[in-house]
Amino acid sequence: MNSAPLSGLYGPSLSLLTDLYQLTMAYGYWKQGKQDQEAVFHLYFRKPPFGGGYAVAAGLAYAVDWLENFHFSEDDLAYLGSLRGTRDTVLFEPAFLEYLRTLRLTCDIDAIAEGTVVFANEPLLRIKGPLLQAQLLETALLTLVNFQTLIATKAARIREAAGSDQVFEFGLRRAQGFDGGLSASRAAYLGGVDGTSNLMAGQRFGIPVRGTHAHSWVQSFGEEEAAFTAYGDAFPDDSVFLVDTYDTLEGVRHAISVARQMRANGHELGGIRLDSGDLAYLSREARALLNEAGFQKTRIVASNDLDEHLITSLKQQGARIDTWGIGTKLVTAHDQPALGGVYKLAALRQTADADWDYTIKLSEQLAKTSIPGILQVRRYETEKGQPRADMLYNTAEPLPDQLTIVDPLDPTRRRPIRSTQFRELLEPVFRAGKLVAELPTLEESRTKAQREVAALDPSIRRFLNPHVYPVGLEESLNNFRMQLILEKRAVRPA
Numbered sequence: 001m002n003s004a005p006l007s008g009l010y011g012p013s014l015s016l017l018t019d020l021y022q023l024t025m026a027y028g029y030w031k032q033g034k035q036d037q038e039a040v041f042h043l044y045f046r047k048p049p050f051g052g053g054y055a056v057a058a059g060l061a062y063a064v065d066w067l068e069n070f071h072f073s074e075d076d077l078a079y080l081g082s083l084r085g086t087r088d089t090v091l092f093e094p095a096f097l098e099y100l101r102t103l104r105l106t107c108d109i110d111a112i113a114e115g116t117v118v119f120a121n122e123p124l125l126r127i128k129g130p131l132l133q134a135q136l137l138e139t140a141l142l143t144l145v146n147f148q149t150l151i152a153t154k155a156a157r158i159r160e161a162a163g164s165d166q167v168f169e170f171g172l173r174r175a176q177g178f179d180g181g182l183s184a185s186r187a188a189y190l191g192g193v194d195g196t197s198n199l200m201a202g203q204r205f206g207i208p209v210r211g212t213h214a215h216s217w218v219q220s221f222g223e224e225e226a227a228f229t230a231y232g233d234a235f236p237d238d239s240v241f242l243v244d245t246y247d248t249l250e251g252v253r254h255a256i257s258v259a260r261q262m263r264a265n266g267h268e269l270g271g272i273r274l275d276s277g278d279l280a281y282l283s284r285e286a287r288a289l290l291n292e293a294g295f296q297k298t299r300i301v302a303s304n305d306l307d308e309h310l311i312t313s314l315k316q317q318g319a320r321i322d323t324w325g326i327g328t329k330l331v332t333a334h335d336q337p338a339l340g341g342v343y344k345l346a347a348l349r350q351t352a353d354a355d356w357d358y359t360i361k362l363s364e365q366l367a368k369t370s371i372p373g374i375l376q377v378r379r380y381e382t383e384k385g386q387p388r389a390d391m392l393y394n395t396a397e398p399l400p401d402q403l404t405i406v407d408p409l410d411p412t413r414r415r416p417i418r419s420t421q422f423r424e425l426l427e428p429v430f431r432a433g434k435l436v437a438e439l440p441t442l443e444e445s446r447t448k449a450q451r452e453v454a455a456l457d458p459s460i461r462r463f464l465n466p467h468v469y470p471v472g473l474e475e476s477l478n479n480f481r482m483q484l485i486l487e488k489r490a491v492r493p494a
């Protein structure tokens with residue numbers, strides 16, 4: 001169910017869902033004869049989203065699907081062949097298009113599993129393979145992983161705020177296009193919501209689908225009792241009545257009166273939904289009215305531009321809401337609409353048995369300077385499985401016996417590693433272009449996300465000024481990076 005999320009969405013080939021410059025670089029590499037130099041790229045973000053302390057990795061299933069189908073179709077090649085430069089010369093010569101025609105993925109790709117909690121600078125994907133190929137993967141991998149990681153993280157935060165209450169994602173109408181909606185529904189479920197209103201997400205991914213009805217249903221009857229009665233007739237055991245079309249508390253009374261009729265016929269009203277006004281006050285009043293009438297089990301659903309902060313606030317105000325419907329602010333990641341994940345070249349060699357040349361991208365800010373190496377992420381944990389610290393290290397160099405991690409932003413901050421209990425987070429997914437991993441189901445990834453978030457210290461999970469989880473570079477890697485920065489930085493005498 002989870003295996004081919006992209007199938008049929010955009011036609012047979014998705015290889016042109018990339019930036020022109022990937023193809024122009026590929027052409028240049030090919031012309032230079034550099035196409036088969038071995039390269040290592042890492043995909044990582046520099047800051048967890050929403051001012052939070054962590055992110056939930058997502059998007060790998062889409063990425064695997066895209067990678068497995070990576071090829072240039074005849075239509076793609078014809079289009080590339082039609083491209084002209086400013087002087088009307090062809091951009092790509094026919095021999096290069098011939099090269100692309102038979103190009104198939106041969107890279108080794110390692111990835112951190114979906115649902116894993118991840119932090120700044122940690123490669124979520126490591127691509128090792130021919131320079132031209134590895135370069136061509138950049139844009140699509142970023143598109144898929146950035147967005148889904150962002151939404152899964154938003155959903156995890158909403159789950160944190162909602163505790164054990166039900167949460168449904170209602171965002172399709174506000175999503176950034178069709179796949180923005182579909183992949184957001186998937187990522188939101190992965191991150192911890194309980195279901196979606198999005199039927200295609202239910203069909204493709206097996207996500208439970210849920211829903212109530214809209215104001216138009218009530219408007220079409222002109223009055224609430226008739227509207228609720230009719231809906232209750234159609235769905236005698238699956239009805240949630242939207243009570244705020246005219247006057248919310250009157251609406252609750254109308255719902256109760258119809259619920260009494262339903263009960264007389266052997267059925268129970270599932271819930272009511274509030275979609276405007278003061279949700280704290282209205283939910284308390286609605287609860288009191290429902291309870292007084294003997295409908296203690298009828299649930300109160302709330303929606304209306306909610307997010308983790310409003311849920312927290314409403315709970316603090318004593319709101320009596322059992323189920324949260326969250327649309328716009330979840331699927332658009334309203335307060336941070338993009339995760340700034342990047343894809344950086346970290347090592348290069350002429351041939352597979354040559355020594356690595358480590359590469360670095362400098363920046364005015366140390367935080368934006370890339371990390372060289374063929375990196376692995378090692379997570380040290382307590383016996384109970386609580387993460388203590390993560391170490392990035394270069395797998396191509398020997399590790400010293402005494403390990404120390406160094407804060408990449410402040411080399412005076414360092415910690416010796418005493419713990420011997422750890423997990424290596426990057427796992428093989430492709431070897432020589434062939435899928436070697438058995439991907440978890442969406443359900444398994446969702447369970448993993450919940451377990452991993454719950455294992456984090458509350459100081460890292462909190463929304464306001466969370467603690468920064470320690471992610472360090474293994475000391476010799478840090479030293480090497482500093483040395484490389486000094487070598488590459490232009491020296492301007494004062």
Ligand SMILES: Nc1ncnc2c1ncn2[C@@H]1O[C@H](COP(=O)(O)OP(=O)(O)OP(=O)(O)O)[C@@H](O)[C@H]1O
Pocket residue numbers: 275276277278279280281303304305306310313314317
């Ligand atoms: N008790 C509350 N505390 C804080 N925010 C609340 C509370 N109740 C509702 N909100 C939020 O306030 C925002 C705006 O609600 P507001 O009452 O202004 O408009 P509305 O109810 O959508 O109006 P309309 O009747 O036009 O639909 C929404 O995001 C809603 O979730």
Ligand SMILES: O=P(O)(O)OC[C@H]1O[C@H](OP(=O)(O)OP(=O)(O)O)[C@H](O)[C@@H]1O
Pocket residue numbers: 170171173174275303304305306325326327328329
């Ligand atoms: O508020 P969201 O988190 O985006 O959740 C989805 C919204 O979509 C629906 O109505 P819609 O917004 O289309 O119309 P309304 O605001 O008039 O209810 C629903 O009633 C929610 O309000």
Ligand SMILES: O=C(O)c1cccnc1
Pocket residue numbers: 170171197210211212213303325327
């Ligand atoms: O089913 C619902 O209540 C629903 C679905 C989509 C958007 N808003 C609400």
Ligand SMILES: [Mg+2]
Pocket residue numbers: 304305
């Ligand atoms: Mg609305």
